[in-house]
Amino acid sequence: MIKALAAFVFIIVSTVSAAAQDSFWVQIEAHQTLTRAQDRSREYAGQIDDVAGFYLGDGFYAIFVGPFTEPQAEVELARLLARGAVPPDSFVKNGRFFKQQFWPIGGSTPAAPAPDPVVTEPIAAAELPSDPFDAPDETLAEAQASEAALTREEREELQIALEWAGVYDAAIDGAFGRGTRTAMQEWQRENNLPPTGVLTTQQRATLLDDYDSVLDGMNMRLVRDEASGIQMQLPIDVVAFTEYKPPFVRFDASGDIQQAQVLFISQEGDEGRLVGLYEVFQILDIVPPDGERTLNADSFVVEGIGDDIHSYTSVTLENGAIKGFTLVWPAGDDQRRQRIIKEMSDSFERLDGTLDPRIVPASDDQAIDMVAGLAVRQPRLSRSGFYVAADGTVITTPEAVQNCERITYDRENDAEVVFTEDDLGIAVLRPIEPLAPLSFAKFQTNIPRLQDQIAVAGYPFNGVLSAPTLTFGQVIDIRGLTGDDRIKRLSILPQPSDAGGPVFDDTGAVLGMLLPRADGNTRVLPPEVNFSIDSDQIINAMETLGISAERAGTSGTISPVALTRRAADITVLVSCW
DSSP states (O other): OHHHHGGGEEEEOOOOOHHHHHSEEEEEEEESSHHHHHHHHHHHHTTSSSEEEEEEETTEEEEEEEEEOHHHHHHHHHHHHHHTOSOTTOEEEEGGGOOOEEESBTTBSOOOOOSSOOOOOOOOGGGSOOOGGGSOOOOHHHHHHHHHTOOHHHHHHHHHHHHHTTSOOSOOSSOOOHHHHHHHHHHHHHTTOOOOSSOOHHHHHHHHHHHHHTTTTTOEEEEEETTTTEEEEEETTTEEEEEEETTEEEEEEOSSOTTOEEEEEEEEOOHHHHHHHHHHTTTBTTSOSBSOEEEOSSEEEEEEEOSSEEEEEEEEEETTEEEEEEEEEETTOHHHHHHHHHHHHHHOEEOSOOOOTTSSOOOTTOOTTEETTEEBOOOSEEEEEEEOSTTOOEEEOGGGGTTOSOEEETTTEEEEEEEEETTTTEEEEEESSOOOOSOOOEEOOSOOOTTOEEEEEEOTTTTOSSSOEEEEEEEEESSOTTOOTTEEEEEOOOOGGGTTOEEEOTTSOEEEEEOOOOOOSSOOOOTTEEEEEEHHHHHHHHHHTTOOOEEOOOOOOOOHHHHHHHHHHHEEEEEEO
């Protein structure tokens, strides 16, 4: 099934010929969509010889006749204009800055796509254009004259390269004003050249070659996927088509850069579904928690910056179609990552249609920690806790908050540690942003009787369940095994992540907090032997911090259903990331 579906994905030949780089061409038209440019190229090719199409960058696809020497190109332009064969605004253009060739594809009309993605081999070294740095350098007057011949697109390309080099931070407008001249001087100084503020032909070539060199080994090619309705340049020596997992088309690492991954994102939807997709990207493993997050009515950008990877996602909503892309790249390789993102963004084109969610049948290997085949980010450790005040203050076990880069309630709300007492086994947390829980603990300070029924509320499976679970047991002793009267011994069978959860009596009041298991190296207690810290100790810790604790009044036994509701209101999943 997948092999057959892979026929929808193919690579558009993008090798720029030596002729394009060294010769002159008659530019006829330019379009902002590849489909339109190909259609017009086909029409011109039926009337004029030597029609070619090249991607110019910034989303423009141009149609040319050529190649020629510069005098030949001027003569051909005059001839074509005299015949009325080309538009009157046609002009001669140097092919040095052309990018990918899109017409003719492979030298002929496109063939039907193969079952697997088709990758054209790169041109051999012997066919590469001659070294542009062999040209003699120029005087200032000659440099000014050669600069004056640059097109607006070529001037903007130089500004982009200067920006990439870290010497220019103004508008990319093709206007060489004071800011551009200062940037050129700075670049010349950094390269031990006379700071004239005007780049010679050779210096321009060096700057652009440095700008392009970060893409060496990437083999940027235009990829067209009919199934998702997306076309965009990809580094095909680094990633390769893997599978359809709606709403994603996955391109996983295929070279030496093991962290590399690209997603095409495509689905029908409205603003509500756009927001839902934005929320999904907050929890994916490929999106570390740090980084820019921008959500608008018709678009979003999510950047994830981690120790190992740096990801970038851009998605837009147009005419009921949600489309975009994600690039996952190794952390620290910023120059190359930024260049690849620019090439991908500039070449991104919406085609007809969106990815059909039925394109791949549902399989039996679905998992709760996966979204469309992508892993959901998981915390390092999860434990239970419970609200003790109306401002969202939480009591939990110190085990839950040790060596954490980030602490969350219910994996959504960020929190911080305000107090720990390892000897007692208590940690106090507060939410970073204002938070109003549904309810909070009311403490029972009376000493329970032996054999009283109790219940522990917690998240026994590290948050797999969306609500806390009650585990029932009994009070066996009002002291610990060593006679410590600050703790109680319980007969109960909790899970490790229940630690930190509240211990309720049969009226719904909180008797204390469940402690983690404390088996020694040479002593292992029976599994039903567990301990809780007394409510008095929790109240003392709270009052030390100036937090008022609410004490329970006299009330009767409540039903298990009512106790479950009360537990759900005050119990919280505490996660360490």
